[in-house]
Amino acid sequence: GQNIDQPTEMTATEGAIVQINCTYQTSGFNGLFWYQQHAGEAPTFLSYNVLDGLEEKGRFSSFLSRSKGYSYLLLKELQMKDSASYLCAALIFTGGGNKLTFGTGTQLKVEL
Amino acid sequence: DAGVTQSPTHLIKTRGQQVTLRCSPKSGHDTVSWYQQALGQGPQFIFQYYEEEERQRGNFPDRFSGHQFPNYSSELNVNALLLGDSALYLCASSRKLDREGYTFGSGTRLTVV
Numbered sequence: 170g171q172n173i174d175q176p177t178e179m180t181a182t183e184g185a186i187v188q189i190n191c192t193y194q195t196s197g198f199n200g201l202f203w204y205q206q207h208a209g210e211a212p213t214f215l216s217y218n219v220l221d222g223l224e225e226k227g228r229f230s231s232f233l234s235r236s237k238g239y240s241y242l243l244l245k246e247l248q249m250k251d252s253a254s255y256l257c258a259a260l261i262f263t264g265g266g267n268k269l270t271f272g273t274g275t276q277l278k279v280e281l
Numbered sequence: 282d283a284g285v286t287q288s289p290t291h292l293i294k295t296r297g298q299q300v301t302l303r304c305s306p307k308s309g310h311d312t313v314s315w316y317q318q319a320l321g322q323g324p325q326f327i328f329q330y331y332e333e334e335e336r337q338r339g340n341f342p343d344r345f346s347g348h349q350f351p352n353y354s355s356e357l358n359v360n361a362l363l364l365g366d367s368a369l370y371l372c373a374s375s376r377k378l379d380r381e382g383y384t385f386g387s388g389t390r391l392t393v394v
Binding site: 173202204209210211213214248255258261263265266267268269270271274276 | 325329332388390
């Protein structure tokens with residue numbers, strides 16, 4: 170089966186750095202996505218990693234280790250608007266094509 | 282460039298009824314995937330359509346069915362609604378040969394009473 174684990178909740182202070190971890194056990198692994206989702210809204214794309222290593226994009230960075238089945242999302246210089254759910258999703262290849270399999274999401278609360 | 286459009290945005294139905302949700306994919310995208318997201322949970326894959334055929338299916342009963350039209354838009358149908366079907370239903374579009382670029386719509390909030 171497919172299993173993706175991430176913490177349920179995290180709290181951090183405005184201006185700080187926070188790291189959200191994700192571990193996965195999947196077959197047909199074809200890459201790892203991170204999405205941000207504010208309450209009642211659509212998930213919005215943050216990053217996509219298919220090779221091992223760190224991808225940096227502004228205040229957001231994402232890391233992947235395929236051998237360890239591990240990824241993290243790093244958010245720097247936290248702002249209040251970063252309070253949201255962060256979804257880790259594995260891209261899984263099956264006979265019919267690719268599909269996204271999500272973790273339960275990490276609810277991040279940024280405090281003053 | 283319009284993104285993914287879903288309708289309606291909100292819907293209230295009674296147990297046992299049937300519902301149809303609609304999705305127009307982003308321009309240039311040919312593949313549509315549907316997800317169910319319960320409150321406080323991650324999206325769960327329902328099924329995926331490409332070339333007007335269901336290509337992949339998640340662990341959902343046959344009460345959940347769909348369709349894709351020649352213009353790539355898609356419908357999700359749910360029959361014999363249960364209280365547990367209350368959720369946010371998300372549509373995501375992509376291009377078949379792309380591993381990146383899944384674009385999500387804002388979803389349809391379905392409440393079954």
